[in-house]
Amino acid sequence: MADMTTVLAGVELPNPVMTASGCAANGQELHRFFPVSELGAFVTKTVMKDPRSGRATPRMAETASGMLNSIGLQGPGIDVFCEKDLPWLAEQGARVLVSVAGNTAEEFGEVVQRLVASPAWSCVVGVEANISCPNVANRGLVFACDPVSSERVVQIVRTRVPDGVPVFAKLTPDVTDIVAIADAALRAGADGLTMINTLLGIVIDTDLLRPQLAGTTGGLSGPAVRPVAVRAIWQVVSAMRAGTVPTAPVIGVGGVRTGKDALELVAAGACAVQVGTATFNDPHAPRRVLTELEAEVTRHGVTRFADLVGIAHERMVTL
């Protein structure tokens, strides 16, 4: 049996497969299909300070090998999350990566402060700052589209999270230069990066001749975007290997449906992988991807998952 452990900025996980934020709610629903504690980590739906209703519906549109969503970060708010969701996850023995967001950089800080105070805090193996969300203070521009905003959020979050618990900044691919954003986040104190969030997209309803989503735009996800995720990981990890960006663990996400898909992200440099949209197709997907990824590790004749992380950079043929 292959050694599937992975280490994320000092935190060891039994395996590298996680849910993706917003694609697994807060665990109870998927737990009907497999024990959430079997995953390397469970990533929660992004939680904000106050309860949020989310957006009007339709909130989704199917696209070729993917989908658009515009949920609008619906959620119960951090207090209910700490009271109900986190303790439930702790009880199941899950390792939890908590995804947080704020309408302003300061709000990120408040959310983290309350999170850290939660009695169930000990199940938290990391905090994922979803900086791919709109910054109300900056004309609604997504934090992660701007290095300065990204830096501010990461600094605040890193200050509030106790040492030893890593902070990951989750980046959007909708930027001209993702390496620059990655660099800003890492220099501001992020212990690692999660890549990628969804791509901005629109679907037009060709019967009604209007946008299919009530909120017009939505985030594109699913296998359709996997090449973009692999590219983003590759570019940032290349920069780390070249020494132009601080070295740090990358969690890959985007279009993973099978163990082979996960391996693509891993070979490009991800030391853990999240399974999002594929879960809607197959509620067992995160657990199944783990089994399949284990089989890939074995098939490639290595004994440790870690040996495959970033391997494509070494095997790349230079022309």
Place this chain on the structure above:
Amino acid sequence: MADMTTVLAGVELPNPVMTASGCAANGQELHRFFPVSELGAFVTKTVMKDPRSGRATPRMAETASGMLNSIGLQGPGIDVFCEKDLPWLAEQGARVLVSVAGNTAEEFGEVVQRLVASPAWSCVVGVEANISCPNVANRGLVFACDPVSSERVVQIVRTRVPDGVPVFAKLTPDVTDIVAIADAALRAGADGLTMINTLLGIVIDTDLLRPQLAGTTGGLSGPAVRPVAVRAIWQVVSAMRAGTVPTAPVIGVGGVRTGKDALELVAAGACAVQVGTATFNDPHAPRRVLTELEAEVTRHGVTRFADLVGIAHERMVTL
């Protein structure tokens, strides 16, 4: 029968369906399947000054509902193009949108200068400046990733193309703010925009554990990216409607496989549509899309194609 004519910056075309640059070679191959003159316009493979071998192979990877390519702008160079390809297209009675590029802004100008001097110039209904290609003078950064480089190319091209023949700038979606690039191109003199070129992506070969393309990265195209194309068109056309960007015709491209797909781009604001990757699935695709789009126009009970251009902006529900 619906009136399918469309007007692009003063040039009237009998219908709005075109091939996409690089997805139809220079016409002779597709002409075995349907007469290229039946399309609104035929868009040629991007031509550069000198002959180019293109990149090493593998140059392609299939992806979920799409593909990656890294052809590397292989082509015969502008002189052979003017001697052989353009006259052939002229003979068929095709209306030609010639896609041009250069390694530097000046080289764009040289290519256009020779093009304009071609005896077959009269079949040219427009020039598409493929500014989504690397700028050798700027560390290989894609022209269209930077407003200043975009401006320079467009200025040079516009100066060299005779009045009355429109110049379209073809934009990449791989930017933080496509509206800013669109604005720069239009203010520099572009008569219209073509959106979108491919998205940068990577596929890892999970057997060899190295990038599947010899050139590592490639351009993602096909139905997978359609929501990104629709979004790019929507954002730019919204800005035009809001008066923050000069109003100009937009040619939509990205993931069109059917008449309904084309209608999505049209409803978002495109007054012509190019069919690219779908041609590899179905060599009749551009012609079939035209038939299907005509049926959509009729189904929606309008008599003129032009009535559907941008209609989704009017039908959008404001919440």
Place this chain on the structure above:
Amino acid sequence: MSAGVVQVAGEVIANRRVGAYHHLTLVAPGVAELAHPGQFVALAVGGPTSANLLRRCFSIHKVKPSGTYGGTVDVVVAAHGPGTQWLTGLSAHDAVDVVGPLGRPFPLPAEPVACVLVGGGYGSAPLFWLAEALRERGCHVEMVLGAASEDRLFGVVEARRSADGVTVTTDDGSAGRRGWVSDVLGDVVDRTSAGVVYACGPMGMLRSVTDVARAHGAVAQVAVEESMACGVGVCMTCVMPVTGNDGVTRMVRSCVEGPVFRGDRVRWDAIEGGITRVPDDALGAPRPGGH
């Protein structure tokens, strides 16, 4: 949340055309044993090369816990987009991945009260099974089936077997009374002194049924059909504004907290023209200038 659900590799054993619909019988061991009327299944579509990732949801028409083929589930499918076209094109022995049963079933009354079951189009599919369960409890059951035209009615013959009385309406008068189910519902409720009206069908119909039921002193239990990406409660795409016991309106997931809701709890005022707005008074509703 603790309700049992399974994911199984199912197999088509029959696909027959019924009017405008296709009636599919799937072998799906384990689903039948857990299912109750009003629940649904989520079917994967397109096979291994599919570009359509999202499951399609269908009310369970009936189940057989075991038999020649192991447990089976029946669904009634209207061919519409690519997923339902693929499903209705399946033949015996084709594979279909099934997740179910999903959602909350129709709540059954504690007492043997009279009930009216209203189905619009294929919305009648889950009602026959419900009728049986109600009759087993001693309820008088009447059905009202409506559709645009005769071919879009489902199960009129079966209704006559399952219910104590059946009224049919069609928009074009091609069968039964010309008009809508809501035109006749009030009379049926009054005549039977029904305490509960169960309904399944398009949103507009569910709203009218709710209004008519209220006006005639009955409680409406409606099974809604919101666009669903996952069907299992993890994506938050299927939400509807529903008022809770505490009087607070929340955007609740119709796949796990529905699809059956008390009609008078649904905020119909927010639903119009294919768009459901977040009522201003809903918990966590957007505030001007952001959340």
Place this chain on the structure above:
Amino acid sequence: MSAGVVQVAGEVIANRRVGAYHHLTLVAPGVAELAHPGQFVALAVGGPTSANLLRRCFSIHKVKPSGTYGGTVDVVVAAHGPGTQWLTGLSAHDAVDVVGPLGRPFPLPAEPVACVLVGGGYGSAPLFWLAEALRERGCHVEMVLGAASEDRLFGVVEARRSADGVTVTTDDGSAGRRGWVSDVLGDVVDRTSAGVVYACGPMGMLRSVTDVARAHGAVAQVAVEESMACGVGVCMTCVMPVTGNDGVTRMVRSCVEGPVFRGDRVRWDAIEGGITRVPDDALGAPRPGGH
């Protein structure tokens, strides 16, 4: 370029397993009439919901211009990735869209010279038809079939009918001589004084065949198998460095200028480990510091 090609909605009429392969017969009216040995067809895969957009290319194994079913085309398919798995899973009456015939056929010698036809694995598929055409012209035809193991040989029995002599090799010795086709080819060329060696199979084999043919005084005509996105000449993905009559090496499209090339014109020196580089002396090759 002017060569005829059609796109037709084809239909499977037979799919039989042959060793490690599937032999499919497709009704594809119009293709047979235009086709010549060495050409190929491009098949769409996955049906209407498919996420696999690109066609898969297969050498034409044989054609029948008409008959009970209208014109048919036979191909031999090795199940490999999603597309070939889908194809090999098809049943009679399933639909497959066919584009063909594509590419340039094997050039036939003007004189009745002796020829050796070399097939690696399913690469033998197009050779039987070629053998017939050559024998009709009075050529002496020998075949050399090789594969990794016996189940990966295709058409050994057919070869005995179509050719004047057959030599078989397998890497593991499970059938015929243990070893590679290139181990035996030289002897066969010498024995028959062959003027042309036709070959179809993996790149490595084609290269050795070219070397052996040259060493033994024969011309090699090889059918290459480059990864193709369109198959019809519009995408430029399938290029190979090939030297023209003018001595200039160009990256030429193997789908329209191939798949058959003179072996000694292919720049084997640029092909290695699954990557084909652009030779430095190729027309328009990248120059240091950009093009």
